[in-house]
Amino acid sequence: MNQADKSNDQLSCLCCGGKKLTAESTLTSLFLSRAAWEGLPEVTDLLYCDDCGFRTYRRLLSYAEAKQYYSNYRGDRYVAERSQDELFYSQSVYDRDEAWMASPRRQKEMLDLISTRMPDTRDLQILDFGGGDGRLIANLECKRRAVFDLTGISVLPGVEKLMSESDLRQEAWDLIVCAQTLEHMSTPDLVLEKLRDITTKDGLIYVELQNQQWTSRAYPGRLRNDILAHAIRHRNFHKYLDLYSTAFRVKFGLLPPLGFVPMREHVNFFSLNSIVKLGQRLSLEIEASLISLFCGIQVLFRKR
Ligand SMILES: [Zn+2]
Structure with missing residues (x-):
């Protein structure tokens, strides 16, 4: 520093x-x-x-x-255009990132954290905020599964795509996944506050971040x-x-x-400490917080 x-x-x-x-x-x-x-x-x-x-x-x-x-x-055109500007960026870097994002292990590590606190998801509404095609929640058994994402990526079968904030509604979601998303946000504090506000009482928010x-x-x-x-x-x-x-x-x-x-x-x-501190300032309870060698920073918040 x-x-x-x-x-x-x-x-x-x-x-x-x-x-x-x-x-x-x-x-x-x-x-x-x-x-x-x-x-x-x-x-x-x-x-x-x-x-x-x-x-x-x-x-x-x-x-x-x-x-x-x-x-x-x-x-x-993403790889072709980005690799013109960044000498280290290539199709193989892109493919490696895609494979990691789609890997079953990533979903398993997320579910391992969630399932002990939320063993039965069948009656729940689950939102992946910034979740692309919805791969992290696509095979979860639940009442409603939706992705809020502003990119043009189409979602997997069985996943609903939301593109307007009014679709999110107050206190609608029992579980919100926010993985590899806050790093992209200009106001991540306001985004996490918003996610807290649309989570049901006693609901969970799972946050995954790169550990850089x-x-x-x-x-x-x-x-x-x-x-x-x-x-x-x-x-x-x-x-x-x-x-x-x-x-x-x-x-x-x-x-x-x-x-x-x-x-x-x-x-x-983010550091692990910084995302934990942000959650605490928003009155979220910390159910779990760790650094996984595979997933990076993982924090599970509960809204009370
Ligand atoms: Zn700080």
Whole structure:
């Protein structure tokens, strides 16, 4: 944290409410900038919460930008277009992600947490918020199963697709699944609050998140700022700087000297502590919280 550019006294962490935020300058990614606003990368800050480990960007996506970005999300042209901007992105990376998301083990780990607290789901209404085709809930025996998702992905048989907030209704859902979704949300605190409000009393909310934490050794300063400014207009330079930064960070858990974490579709990075703190601030009970080597961060909340 002490490697970041400057402290920020005005903001507070939306997970824990802490005031100790440090800001590290960065850029929006080439792909996000092109797909969300058809423009060049922009300078922004990555804000680190020293208290709970939550990380988010100062520049978030407007509703219109998010709508444009997600309208063709993971569609036919997704891999071809993203791989033009990101040297490490390829069909095999996409296929590996898809296989992981669809794996039976992922659903089993979720159900292992839920079934001891909710053994009989036959009379229940279940919602997957941001659940794509509904694969995590498609084979659950229940009264009603629905997915709320704004992408163009079609849902599996037996799953209802909801696209309007008015369809969600107050206190309708006995179990809400929110997996790999809050990382994409500009206001994840408001989203979890909304999910709490539409959960029945004593109902459950299952949250699954990527567990991505790293140490920054970016060495902020004038040289790094000049390098980032250069990377705005020089596409190939940007691509190689991104490759260098991302490879180090993913392989070694270290953001290397002069590296950056571009803002892509994940506009938030949670720690286990940060999502637990957020739930507690929303008066949700913690039924389970753990880091799974396979699924990442898993938290099961209960509404009282
Ligand atoms: Zn925090």
